[in-house]
Amino acid sequence: MLPMKKIYTLFILGTLMEKDMHGYLLKSVLNDVLGPFKKISWGVLYPLIHELSEVGLIEAIVRESNDKSKKDYQITEKGRLEFNKLMVEPIEFKHLYMMHFKVKLSAIKWISRYDAVNIYANYVQYTTILINYKKSILAHEINEHVNGLIETEMKELQLARKWSKQMIKKL
The missing domain is CATH 1.10.287 (Helix Hairpins)
Known part of the structure; x- marks a missing residue:
């Protein structure tokens, strides 16, 4: 898995450990964690969400409210196992180390x-x-x-x- 993809996957799984979220909120929270100079695009986030869903790490839940349907995502048991695997995996001392470390810190309460x-x-x-x-x-x-x-x-x-x-x- 490519380094940024691994970081984003870890972030999505860690965030969904706490509560279900829709894509827009996931993007907003991830951008808050990354800071003002690094942003994730829809073109990166939604394909990753769909991939995580296809391999069974997260699942979409359609909720009806005010005559609108909203798709939230929740982590699966397989996703929880992958989250734990990614959290305990040592981070390589390379250029993305600090970003990877910050994402791990954001979810450290779950390990x-x-x-x-x-x-x-x-x-x-x-x-x-x-x-x-x-x-x-x-x-x-x-x-x-x-x-x-x-x-x-x-x-x-x-x-x-x-x-x-x-x-x-x-x-």
């Missing part, structure tokens, strides 16, 4: 404490690798401007790592 700790621990490992990489760049003393940028990034990463360690302790 075991053990699996949640592993997700946070994976994030600690990710931030540690980046911090060490930034430190190695600083050792080269490139110039004041570059060093300032790298130091700022390191501070952000250190805060993120500290937060993740605190979340592990809370669990």
Whole structure:
């Protein structure tokens, strides 16, 4: 499965763990999670919803209200199993890591404490690798401007790592 498709699938399944939703609401919630600079299009979302429905991970439920029919989607038992599989699968340290991590965080309440700790621990490992990489760049003393940028990034990463360690302790 392609990385973005996996992230979107995980998001849809995780969102439907909480309640049934129609496509428009799924799109709205996903765009809120992705932030103001990344949006999912209808051309991506609806084919994925139909594919997830065809393979039995979600199912459509038609509801009648005010002389209108509305199609909501709900997760199936097969979808719950796939959701759990995707949640516990480690995230590769690649360019989509942060987006994938955020989507996992949005659904972390639906998995075991053990699996949640592993997700946070994976994030600690990710931030540690980046911090060490930034430190190695600083050792080269490139110039004041570059060093300032790298130091700022390191501070952000250190805060993120500290937060993740605190979340592990809370669990």
